[in-house]
Amino acid sequence: MAIERTLSILKPDALQWRAVGKILARLEEAGLKPVAMKMLQLSQKQAEGFYAVHRERPFFKSLVAYMSSGPVIVQVLEGENAVAKNREVMGATDPAKAAEGTIRKLFARSIEANSVHGSDSPENARTEIAYFFAQTELVAYDWTAKR
Numbered sequence: 001m002a003i004e005r006t007l008s009i010l011k012p013d014a015l016q017w018r019a020v021g022k023i024l025a026r027l028e029e030a031g032l033k034p035v036a037m038k039m040l041q042l043s044q045k046q047a048e049g050f051y052a053v054h055r056e057r058p059f060f061k062s063l064v065a066y067m068s069s070g071p072v073i074v075q076v077l078e079g080e081n082a083v084a085k086n087r088e089v090m091g092a093t094d095p096a097k098a099a100e101g102t103i104r105k106l107f108a109r110s111i112e113a114n115s116v117h118g119s120d121s122p123e124n125a126r127t128e129i130a131y132f133f134a135q136t137e138l139v140a141y142d143w144t145a146k147r
């Protein structure tokens with residue numbers, strides 16, 4: 001299976017209710033290796049640009065307001081089948097429909113404030129990674145060391 005990269009975002013609700021550490025632990029345990037990470041306060045324009053594919057949806061305005069309502073953590077995760085793996089660990093968009101043990105089932109507040117974002121295809125992952133990171137901000141390191 002191919003090593004892929006995917007864009008992950010910890011959304012404002014994850015920070016506001018102190019779920020950051022628990023969410024990062026779940027992604028790490030799933031074998032998704034962080035190779036870039038930063039905390040940002042998105043402007044309305046940045047949030048609109050990121051979610052441009054959804055601009056015709058009825059929830060677009062509210063989604064943009066929510067995503068720029070507080071800081072987020074954006075990160076690049078790397079691993080085998082990383083795009084689908086991340087989506088699996090995240091769970092369904094609507095926490096009411098998310099499988100047991102998924103991040104959204106455990107931590108999301110609502111279909112909108114649903115704790116995490118994950119790219120939905122390798123192609124979109126490349127675009128989304130480039131939206132937030134320069135190539136020089138992606139690092140390489142060994143994470144197989146034993147204590």
Ligand code: IDP
Binds near residue numbers: 059063093112113
């Ligand atoms: P995804 O994040 O699971 O890929 P998308 O359909 O791409 O889901 O929607 C992007 C984001 O828009 C969701 O994560 C959620 O924050 C928000 N969203 C999706 N559907 C709704 C809705 O019906 N009402 C309000 N917000 C929504």
Ligand code: MG
Binds near residue numbers: 118120
């Ligand atoms: Mg999506």
